[in-house]
Every structure is written in structure tokens, then in C-alpha cells.
Amino acid sequence: MALLFISDMDDPVAWRQELRARIPDLDFRLWPDTGETDDIEIALVWRPPRGALKRFANLRAVISLGAGVDHILSDPELPPEIPVARIVDPMLTFAMTEYVLLAVLRHHRRFDRYERLQRQRHWCFEPPPDAHQRVVGVMGLGVLGGDAARALAAHGFKVRGWSRTAKAIAGVEGFYGNDQLPDFLSQTEILVCLLPLTADTERIVNRDTLHQLPRESYLINPSRGGLVDEQDLVDALRSGQLGGATLDVFQTEPLPPDSPIWDQPGVMVTPHIASLPYPHSSAPQVVENIRRIHNDQNMLNQVDRSAGY
Numbered sequence: 001m002a003l004l005f006i007s008d009m010d011d012p013v014a015w016r017q018e019l020r021a022r023i024p025d026l027d028f029r030l031w032p033d034t035g036e037t038d039d040i041e042i043a044l045v046w047r048p049p050r051g052a053l054k055r056f057a058n059l060r061a062v063i064s065l066g067a068g069v070d071h072i073l074s075d076p077e078l079p080p081e082i083p084v085a086r087i088v089d090p091m092l093t094f095a096m097t098e099y100v101l102l103a104v105l106r107h108h109r110r111f112d113r114y115e116r117l118q119r120q121r122h123w124c125f126e127p128p129p130d131a132h133q134r135v136v137g138v139m140g141l142g143v144l145g146g147d148a149a150r151a152l153a154a155h156g157f158k159v160r161g162w163s164r165t166a167k168a169i170a171g172v173e174g175f176y177g178n179d180q181l182p183d184f185l186s187q188t189e190i191l192v193c194l195l196p197l198t199a200d201t202e203r204i205v206n207r208d209t210l211h212q213l214p215r216e217s218y219l220i221n222p223s224r225g226g227l228v229d230e231q232d233l234v235d236a237l238r239s240g241q242l243g244g245a246t247l248d249v250f251q252t253e254p255l256p257p258d259s260p261i262w263d264q265p266g267v268m269v270t271p272h273i274a275s276l277p278y279p280h281s282s283a284p285q286v287v288e289n290i291r292r293i294h295n296d297q298n299m300l301n302q303v304d305r306s307a308g309y
């Protein structure tokens with residue numbers, strides 16, 4: 001069974017070492033040097049080129065080198081019957097929650113404002129705001145959104161969460177489904193997006209939803225750029241409907257140099273670094289999935305291809 005590794009972001013040497021430590025005779029192939037294409041049974045991928053995976057007649061599974069699978073499922077030529085799995089990993093979750101906490105606290109404690117004031121050598125005393133009075137809304141209450149919501153609630157924020165189906169998380173006021181989205185948004189001062197990108201969530205952060213938030217609210221998006229209509233985002237920032245944003249992901253990555261997002265006051269841009277799987281931590285589940293494919297079993301963290309996540 002040969003495994004094909006496709007990624008221009010992840011370290012193939014580290015992954016090969018971690019996988020071979022557990023399967024010494026693993027036939028590890030690095031794209032684009034596929035060798036005999038009929039040998040490839042498993043693809044471990046991050047943003048595979050469109051149409052690449054259909055070339056492997058004996059492909060039995062695709063495993064994402066990330067939590068998201070939109071970069072795989074968006075390929076219209078992906079054979080329909082192939083199972084797709086993703087990474088669910090405590091270290092990846094920890095790093096994402098750290099990113100969200102940092103972004104929420106930076107805005108809540110006005111560090112974004114003090115960074116600007118310092119550049120003007122301006123001393124501006126204000127009493128610190130109270131987290132217990134601050135409403136943070138988390139869109140997506142899955143592995144990552146659920147953990148971030150719990151951490152924000154543990155810090156004392158008033159946390160509300162929105163998901164597709166009802167979720168009960170201690171300390172988090174739950175909302176679900178499209179009918180409850182307006183209620184969820186209406187009180188949310190800091191909106192954290194941790195939804196997967198699917199046909200239902202594409203551009204869900206748009207003029208309409210942004211204007212349902214209280215004025216001068218703040219957006220944090222470390223999930224996918226495709227969730228946000230970037231023109232509507234820029235308009236909301238310019239009009240003051242949004243007070244600022246922390247953005248890790250974009251419609252086009254790297255964010256093009258001429259994007260107006262770079263220059264918006266109050267916007268922090270990070271280069272898709274919120275979180276990623278660490279090979280030493282995530283390799284065991286990939287190995288387990290190779291074993292399961294070999295035994296004709298469902299994989300761990302296999303996604304529902306029809307739901308898109």
C-alpha cells in the first residue's frame with residue numbers, strides 16, 4: 001500500500017519519519033513523484049491540485065493534513081465514493097483556542113487601541129473593561145469552536161454559540177439553525193468564526209449578518225476566508241459597523257498585496273497560522289486510519305461528504 005503525500009505547507013520529512021517510525025515498510029511517495037500511479041491507495045494531502053486525486057485508480061482514502069476538508073471536497077473531480085478523513089488533535093485544538101483567546105483578549109483589553117496610541121506617544125487612561133459584561137459569540141461549536149467557547153466561558157466572558165444542530169456546553173448560551181442566527185448575532189460584540197467552509201456557510205459573514213451585530217462589534221476569523229464576503233467586510237469596517245477584526249484566513253492566500261484588508265485601521269492580519277497538525281502528535285491517527293483502510297473499516301474522524309464537514 002503506497003501513501004502519497006501532497007502539500008506545499010507541511011514538512012514531508014517530518015511526516016515520513018513519524019509514519020515510518022510506526023510502519024517501517026511504508027511506501028511513502030512525495031508529490032509530484034508518484035511512481036506507478038496504480039500503487040497509490042492513500043493520499044495524505046493539503047490543498048491537492050484540482051483533478052490530481054482522480055489519477056489514482058486504486059485510491060481508497062484521502063486524509064486531510066488539517067482539520068478542514070474543503071480543500072479536498074471542492075475538487076469536482078474527486079471520485080465520489082472515496083472516504084475522506086480529517087485531523088482531530090488536542091495540540092491543534094490547543095493552538096486554535098490559544099489564538100482565539102489571544103485575539104479576544106487583545107481586543108477586549110484594548111491592546112489594539114493602545115498599540116495605535118503608543119505610536120502617537122499618547123497616554124490615555126481608561127478603566128479596564130469587565131469580561132463578565134462582554135458578549136462573545138462563537139459560530140461553530142465543533143471540536144475547535146466548542147473548545148474555544150469553553151475557554152472563553154472559563155475566563156468569564158458571556159459566551160454564546162451557534163451551530164447547525166443543538167449543542168449543550170456548560171456556560172455557553174446555545175443557538176442553532178438559521179432561524180436562531182439573528183438572535184445569536186444581535187447581542188454578539190465579538191464574533192469568532194469557527195465554521196467549516198461548506199455550501200451552506202460560504203459568505204455567511206456578509207453585509208446582512210454583519211449589520212445584525214451591535215455597532216462597532218469585532219470579528220475574529222481563523223476558520224476559512226470563504227466564510228466572509230471580503231467586500232462587505234471592508235465596507236462594514238469603513239462605515240464603523242465593525243470596529244475591527246483579527247483575520248487569519250482569506251479568499252485568496254497569500255492575501256494579495258493590493259487587498260484593501262491590509263490597510264484597514266483596526267485590522268490584524270495573520271498568515272494562516274492559527275493552528276496546524278504537528279506530525280508527532282497527529283501521525284498515530286493517520287497510522288490507525290491506514291490500518292483501518294487495510295481492514296476495510298471506517299476511518300477515525302471520517303467526514304460526512306454530503307454535509308461537507
Ligand code: NDP
Pocket residue numbers: 066067068069096139140141142143144145146162163164165166167177194195196197198200201222223224248249272273274275276309
Ligand atoms: P467541526 O466539524 O468539529 O465543527 C464544525 C461546527 O460548525 C459544528 O458545530 C457544526 O454544527 C457547525 N456547522 C457546520 N455547518 C453549519 C451550518 N450550516 N450552520 C451552523 N453551524 C454549522 O470542525 P472544527 O471545529 O474541527 O474546525 C472548524 C474549521 O476550522 C475547519 O473546518 C477549518 O476550516 C478551520 N481551521 C482553521 C485553522 C487555521 O489554522 N486557520 C486550523 C484548523 C481548522 P454541528 O455541531 O451541529 O454539526
Ligand code: OXD
Pocket residue numbers: 065066067068069275276277
Ligand atoms: C486546517 C488549517 O484546516 O490549518 O487544519 O486550516
